[in-house]
Amino acid sequence: MTAQPLITSQTQPAGFTIGIVVLAILLLIALTAAELVIGSGNVALQDVLQSPSRPQTLAQIIIETIRLPRAIAAILVGAALAAAGTVMQTILRNPLAAPDILAVTSGAQLALVVSSLLLPFAFPGFLATIIGGALGGTLCLLVGGGLRAQAVRLALAGVAVSLAFSALSSAIILIADDRASGIILWSSGMLEQTGWAKVAPLAPFIVGAILLLVALARQFDVMALGSDMAASLGLGKATALIGLLATIVLSGAAVTIAGPIGFIGLAVPNLLRATGMVRHKALLPAACLWGAVALLSADIAAQWLSSAGTIIPTGILAACFAAPALIFVLRRMKAEAPAHNAQILGKTIFKRPVALYESLGMVLLAALLAGLLFGDGIAGRDIDWQAIQALRAPRVLVAMGAGALLAMAGLLLQAVTRNPLSGPETLGLAQGAVLASLVALLGGIIPGSALFALCSAGGACLVVLLLSLLGKNLSPTRTALTGLAVAASLSALSTIVVIEAKLQIAEALAWLAGSTHGRNWQDVAALAPWLLLIAIALAFAKRLDILALGRDAAESLGVDTAMTRLWLLLLSALSVAGAVSAVGAIGFVGLIAPHAARLCCGARYRHQLPVTALIGAILTVLADTLGRAIFAPQEIPAGIVTAFIGTPLFILLMRRQSR
16 A cells, blocks of 8 residues: 655755754743743742852752753653654654554553552563553554555554553553552643653653664655665665664653653644655754744643642643644645445344344343442342442433433434444544533533533534534545544543633543443433434434435435435434433444444344444443442443443454455
């Protein structure tokens, strides 16, 4: 498969390149001074100017032990991520390559979480991140199709692997409870430093790896010409291997110092290439400088937004720029070969609908009984029916209803977009509903009320509108990647809202991950009316069958495709809103359940709709039960469990879609 060409513009003269570098240096000096002044404690610019003489003042102590280590950390991490992204994009000939996109960052994060909480003192943190980063990157390449895989396909593979690693990291952190208090903020990308304990040991590795990459600049220039040209000029695979190892070292060091931080490695190299800077002798130093400038800017903004008692992680603020950066790259990439948009079908498992409904009914009943009888580590002959009625029954019923709504929303989205990778979570509808729900909560609107759900629906509808504008003329895989970028930015904004509003962090993060904890009969009553949307969707079954024939065929049969799609999108947004207002953002149910339904009953929507709803209900109830039972009495949010289940299935769907 032909590699995706890198994003470049017309090559600029040397004076332009020098100007870009000089501007970065000037900004870096100014931002470093601002970084030393901004933050907790009283430090004035005069204190910064006097600091070289090391006066015996409180301000000097703050500068030397807190502010300066943080500034140097931001510079090193920004430079490391930008350099790693630059080289990854060159070696893979993929403008979407970056440590956070290709699962290197999430692999390093998972390894450090495991080494810190499950295997303390077994590995040094830096070594653990290198091992984890290498594992994440290798797994991404295996899933995505290798070094010369299609750009968007490889990026989607990296996102899928990252979701699985992030879910596992979140589960370990939640299980560790009190021991993980410091890791929760670190896992969001935290540059705060106390002394030089982290920065000093890792600075030589970062500087050394960057110098090594700069020394290989000419080889990277040859590599950028293409694998055939590089081979004809005698360039072997050793350069690529050394370059990838250096990027893993840089990514591991960055994660060790500051936790996972995205956007820098993706955006900075692409923006510089878009200006015409292509020679790596200039591109790599410029990327390091502008990466440091970008991260320093984000950190200054994070400290400015932080107030007494609240801390905004720098990584969260950087993630807000994920969607603009990724959309910029996707828009400038050349169009890939058209993808096959057909739904993924195989032999229908059930020939008789009655047998299918009977089987699903029995499975759902078994899942409900398991949810009622198990899940808190207390099992035996003595069953407290009163506790089951008051505590377990409401959350099981809420999980069932929310799962049915999310699954139906996913089916409608896949039908309207004709994209098997569509879902409430992959297109950002769930995250938009979550953000709108948080804003409504801060506005004093009572959770569970009709107005609260209406606000959630408004957030989901706005995301639909945004994607309709951004996703024009994009392939299904690019649309899915755009949706995932929008979802990442919206999730970051939601986290900022939670922190700024001083909500209960642990409970809020669990709800953001999708949780039924603490649901009662009032929540059941509030969710019940939303289930009528399933009946309304059934009224569109015939028109959905006609839409599946294509736009021209549907209109020739008298179906107003534009109005029908509008109503179906509205139904999907309302379904997502009803589920999110009840349980938060539970992922992958809306993506996986429709495909499972098609394998069970075929392509007719009069069967697909109810079967999809039943499968979604079963998946969510089982996820909730497993989340309560695996590490009882600690709970893992149902959304994390569905991520474990959904990630391998998402990878399977992606591979089937690319054929």
